[in-house]
Amino acid sequence: MAEAGRIFVGTPAARLDPISGEGAPFAIRTAILAAAVLTHDGPAAEAIDYYQQRILTSFLSHLSGCQTFYADAFFLDADWQLELRKSGIARSVLEPVLRTSDGMAPELRLEGLSLVAAKETASG
Numbered sequence: 001m002a003e004a005g006r007i008f009v010g011t012p013a014a015r016l017d018p019i020s021g022e023g024a025p026f027a028i029r030t031a032i033l034a035a036a037v038l039t040h041d042g043p044a045a046e047a048i049d050y051y052q053q054r055i056l057t058s059f060l061s062h063l064s065g066c067q068t069f070y071a072d073a074f075f076l077d078a079d080w081q082l083e084l085r086k087s088g089i090a091r092s093v094l095e096p097v098l099r100t101s102d103g104m105a106p107e108l109r110l111e112g113l114s115l116v117a118a119k120e121t122a123s124g
């Protein structure tokens with residue numbers, strides 16, 4: 001998703017299910033967040049870590065939403081059952097990654113187009 005010298009936005013950061021209608025807003029959100037990462041005043045590593053946490057959180061939320069929706073809408077279809085199982089496997093792999101790095105996550109948040117310390121406001 002991000003590393004020194006490279007940052008991925010939109011589909012290259014996370015490929016969302018096109019049926020969900022979440023792909024375009026996600027692409028815009030990640031582009032805004034990536035711009036804030038690139039102009040961050042603090043250490044690059046903390047901004048990159050924050051970015052990766054946000055992408056992972058969004059992707060897990062997306063998977064969870066898709067699972068709920070598809071389980072209701074396509075519960076009789078074998079192909080969708082397979083898709084649901086794959087989503088479950090992806091979540092079980094990714095959720096521990098989020099929990100593990102959560103403790104080390106920087107205390108940042110997006111304010112306007114900038115990353116600021118989570119407890120800071122625009123006025124300081």
Ligand SMILES: Cc1cc2nc3c(=O)[nH]c(=O)nc-3n(C[C@H](O)[C@H](O)[C@H](O)COP(=O)(O)OP(=O)(O)OC[C@H]3O[C@@H](n4cnc5c(N)ncnc54)[C@H](O)[C@@H]3O)c2cc1C
Nearest residue numbers: 009010011012016017018019020021022023024025026027
């Ligand atoms: C059939 C379908 C329906 C969808 N419906 C919806 C929907 O209703 N709502 C929704 O929110 N999302 C929808 N999506 C998902 C949405 O289109 C994508 O999530 C979103 O466009 C991703 O944006 P992006 O900027 O990451 O990539 P893209 O929109 O794919 O933009 C990438 C751009 O980079 C260009 N490019 C690629 N390689 C190079 C290169 N080497 N040099 C220069 N340019 C290059 C491409 O030509 C393209 O213009 C749908 C997707 C599909 C396939």
